[in-house]
Amino acid sequence: MVATLLHEIPLQGGDVTDGVVRVGDTVRRPASSSTPAVHALLRHLEAAGFAGAPRVVGMDGLGREILTYVPGSTGLRLESVSEEALAGLAVLVREYHDATAGFPLTLEGWEGGSNDDKSPEIIGHCDLTPENVVFREGQPVALIDFDLARPTTRLFDIVTTLRHWAPIADPVDRPPLLRNLDVGARLRLFCDAYGVHPRDRRRLLDLARTRFHRSYGAMRTRAATGGNWAKMWAGGAGQRIRRAAAWLDVHEDELYAHLV
Known part of the structure; x- marks a missing residue:
């Protein structure tokens, strides 16, 4: 056990889960x-032939889950915010959604969180921040950290993704590489590459607004339990959600014009 611990390499980037380490290829x-x-979802994805997710190895002697390590880089880089990368992410998300077909859509057993009012269609990842997408040679190849996955609609998971990658956010809160991008054009690019139905494109911004309202409440509730949720809330997460919603209200018409 001591030898194993000596070879543990801490992995950084996530906001919620502490104690994530790399041990060899796991x-x-x-x-x-x-x-x-x-784990049931990841095994389903493996059986479906979806290559863009870690594989389940099992549990270790410390009660930690063991997953395969996916090589590549995460986080925002110049190549990961390109139009080609965004289109590639849309295709990867579509392939992931399609691969969840046949997996039970019951709500029990998941972490939970904000959601759509429509009946679940797929298991959404629901947390596709730049830290949870693995890139190689400028293209997204895998999704990681499925802790917030849950049954939802395709459009809701698309909205959660575009929140970070368009991004649907007040410019003051955007990372520098995303600050001056044409958000409306990126919304359309993602929807085109994914193949979002025109009916859902017309609903996308309304659902984004609903998600802002519900995620604010969900995060505030989680923050009351302490831990990293409380740290995120104390760091201004609630205010960022409010600013994003206000920015969407101001720019809705121009964004909608790109979508339809």
Whole structure:
């Protein structure tokens, strides 16, 4: 056990889960209440032939989940914010959604969070921040960290993704590489590459607004339990959500024109 610990390399980037380490070609992560559901999903994706997610290895002697390590880079880089990268992400998300077909859409066992009012269609990742997308040679190749996955609609998971990658956010809160991009054009590019139905394009901004309202409440509730959720809330997460919603209200017409 000592030899194993000496070779543990801490992995940084996520906001919620501490204690994630790399050991050789595997990743060890603290287990949570959603771990059994996540492992069942990852095994389903493997059986479906979806290559863009880690594989389940098992559990270690410390009660941590063991997943395969996906080589590549995460986070925002010049190549990861290109139009080609955004289109590639849309295709990867579509392939992931399609691969969840046939997986049970029951709500039990998942972490939970804000959601669409429509009946679930797929298991959404629901947390595709730049830290949770693995890139190689400027193209997204895998999705990681499925802790917040849950049954939802395709459009809701698309909205959660575009929140970070368009991004649907007040410029003051955007990372420098995303600050001056044409958000409307990026919304359309993603929808075109994914193949979002015109009916859903007309609903996208309304659902984004609904998500802002509900995610604010969900995050505030989680923050009350302490831990990293409380740190995120204390760091201004709630205010960023409010500013994003206000920015969307001001720019809705021009964004809508790109979508339809």
